[in-house]
Amino acid sequence: MDLQSRLDSPSQPAANAAAGTGKRPFNLLRWYAFVSLAIILSVAVGLGLISSRFVISQSVERDALLTAQFIQAIASAEVRHVSIPNVRTMGELLDPRMDQSFPDVDPQARRSARGEFLDHIANLPDTLLANIYAPDRMVIWSSNPALVGKMIEADEDLERAFEDKVGVSASYHNVDQARSEQKFITPPEQLFIENYIPLFDADGENVTAMVEIYKEPRDLILRIERGLVLIWLAVALGAALIYGGLYWLMYRANRQMAVQQKRLINNETFVALGEMSSAVAHSLRNPLASIRSSAELAQEIEEGPAQKNIGDIISQVDRMSHWVRQLLQSLRPLNDEVEAVEIEPVLKDSLQAFTLQLRRQGIEVQVGTLADVRVLSQPALLGQIFNSLIANALEAMAEGGTLRVEQLMKGRKTVVLRVRDSGKGMTEAQLRMALKPFYTTKQGGLGVGLVLVKRIMERFGGSVRLSSQEGEGTTVQLNFRVARLPAAQ
Known part of the structure; x- marks a missing residue:
C-alpha cells in the first residue's frame, strides 16, 4: 500500500460502513430545509386561518351590531312619532293579531306606525330578506309574502335569540334549503349575513318581536376580501423571509462546519503524518549522514573507476536528505x-x-x-x-x-x-x-x-x-x- 492509500485509509471505514448499510450519509441542510419548511408552512397557514377567521367574525359582528342599533333606533323613533297612548314599544304594534287587545287605540294610527317601520325594514340597504317573528315563532311579516303566517320550528339561532334575549349573527356562503325561512326572492351571490334583532317590551324584559335580516353587504365583503388578501400576502411574505433567513443562516453554518470538519481531518492527517515523518527522519538522518561521510572518505581515498559510483551515492544521499527536509516542511503545523x-x-x-x-x-x-x-x-x-x-x-x-x-x-x-x-x-x-x-x-x-x-x-x-x-x-x-x-x- 502506497502513502496516498494510507492517507485515504482513515476515511475508508466510515465510507465502507455507509455503503454496507445502504444508507445515505445524514444531510443536515436537506433535512433542515424540509423540516423547517413544513413547520413554517404549518405555522403560517395556521396564523393565516386564525387571522382570516378573526377578521370575518369581527366584521360580521360589527355589521350586525350596527344593523341592530339602526333598527332599534328606527323602532323608538316611530313610536315617538305616532304618539299612541299606552303603547310604548314598536314590538307591541307589529303583530296584527294583537290589534284587538288595544280597543282604545286608533287602528289607523297603529297601521300607520307599523307600515312606516316595516317600510324602513324592507328598504334597508343590501337586504336580501327580512322576517319578523312573534313570540310564538310565527312569521307575522316578511319581505317575501310567501313566508307570512308560517310557523318556524327547530331553528337553533331563532330559539337562542328568544331565550337569551340577545342579538345573534351568523355568516353563510350557501343557502340552506332545509331552513324554511331562507326563501330568498333574489338569491345571494357570495357571503351573506343573518342577523336576529330582538324588540323588547316597555320593561325591557320580554321579547315582543324578533326581526330577522339577511344581508349581502357588498362593500363589507369587498373590504373583507381585501383584508384577507393582505393577510395572506403578509403571511406568505413573512414565512418566506423567515424561511429564507433561517435557511441562509443554516447554509452558512453548514458550510462553515464542513470547512472546519475538513480542516480538522486535514490537521489530524498532517499531525499523524508529521509524527510518522519525524520518526522516519530521525531514523534516516543518522544513517544517511554516516553513508555520506563514508562515501566522502572513500572518494578521497579512491581515485579509480569507483569515483563515479561514489559520486552517485553522495548525490542520491543528498536527494534523500532533500526529500526528508521537504516532507518535514510540508507537514509541520502552520502556527x-x-x-x-x-x-x-x-x-x-x-x-x-x-x-x-x-x-x-x-x-x-x-x-x-x-x-x-x-x-x-x-x-x-x-x-x-x-x-x-x-x-x-x-x-x-x-x-x-x-x-x-x-x-x-x-x-x-x-x-x-x-x-x-x-x-x-x-x-x-x-x-x-x-x-x-x-x-x-x-x-x-x-x-x-x-x-x-x-x-x-x-x-x-x-x-x-x-x-x-x-x-x-x-x-x-x-x-x-x-x-x-x-x-x-
Whole structure:
C-alpha cells in the first residue's frame, strides 16, 4: 500500500460502513430545509386561518351590531312619532293579531306606525330578506309574502335569540334549503349575513318581536376580501423571509462546519503524518549522514573507476536528505502569526534566488505592475509560495518559455495575483490531482509543493486556483486577503 492509500485509509471505514448499510450519509441542510419548511408552512397557514377567521367574525359582528342599533333606533323613533297612548314599544304594534287587545287605540294610527317601520325594514340597504317573528315563532311579516303566517320550528339561532334575549349573527356562503325561512326572492351571490334583532317590551324584559335580516353587504365583503388578501400576502411574505433567513443562516453554518470538519481531518492527517515523518527522519538522518561521510572518505581515498559510483551515492544521499527536509516542511503545523506583508519585495527575492536557473533555461520573466498593498501572510511562508511556483515553472519549461506574474484585481478586502507559465501544461486528470498530497509528475519529485502552497494560502484566509491546458501552460491564481489599505488611498 502506497502513502496516498494510507492517507485515504482513515476515511475508508466510515465510507465502507455507509455503503454496507445502504444508507445515505445524514444531510443536515436537506433535512433542515424540509423540516423547517413544513413547520413554517404549518405555522403560517395556521396564523393565516386564525387571522382570516378573526377578521370575518369581527366584521360580521360589527355589521350586525350596527344593523341592530339602526333598527332599534328606527323602532323608538316611530313610536315617538305616532304618539299612541299606552303603547310604548314598536314590538307591541307589529303583530296584527294583537290589534284587538288595544280597543282604545286608533287602528289607523297603529297601521300607520307599523307600515312606516316595516317600510324602513324592507328598504334597508343590501337586504336580501327580512322576517319578523312573534313570540310564538310565527312569521307575522316578511319581505317575501310567501313566508307570512308560517310557523318556524327547530331553528337553533331563532330559539337562542328568544331565550337569551340577545342579538345573534351568523355568516353563510350557501343557502340552506332545509331552513324554511331562507326563501330568498333574489338569491345571494357570495357571503351573506343573518342577523336576529330582538324588540323588547316597555320593561325591557320580554321579547315582543324578533326581526330577522339577511344581508349581502357588498362593500363589507369587498373590504373583507381585501383584508384577507393582505393577510395572506403578509403571511406568505413573512414565512418566506423567515424561511429564507433561517435557511441562509443554516447554509452558512453548514458550510462553515464542513470547512472546519475538513480542516480538522486535514490537521489530524498532517499531525499523524508529521509524527510518522519525524520518526522516519530521525531514523534516516543518522544513517544517511554516516553513508555520506563514508562515501566522502572513500572518494578521497579512491581515485579509480569507483569515483563515479561514489559520486552517485553522495548525490542520491543528498536527494534523500532533500526529500526528508521537504516532507518535514510540508507537514509541520502552520502556527505562525499573521502579519501584513508586501508582495513585491518577497516576489523579487524569490525571483532573485532563481535568477541563474531561469537564465540557464532561457526563461523570460515578466512582472506586471503590482499595487502598493499589504496582504495577510508571513514573509517566510509567502516566499515559500513563490519558490514552489517558480520551481514548478522551471520544471514545466525545460526548453525555455515565459513566466509572467501580474495582478488581476485589487479590492478593499482581496487582491488577486496570477502566476502563468508557457510550459507543457497538464491534462485534465493531472489538474484534478495537482493539489493532492504526494502526487507529482516530476522525475524524482515528492509532490508536496502545491499542497504546501494551498495550505499556506488557506491558513491566512486566502485560496489558490489552478487552470491548465496541455501544451499551452499552467496558470495559478492566488487570492490574498488585504491586510490594510495604503494610507494614500
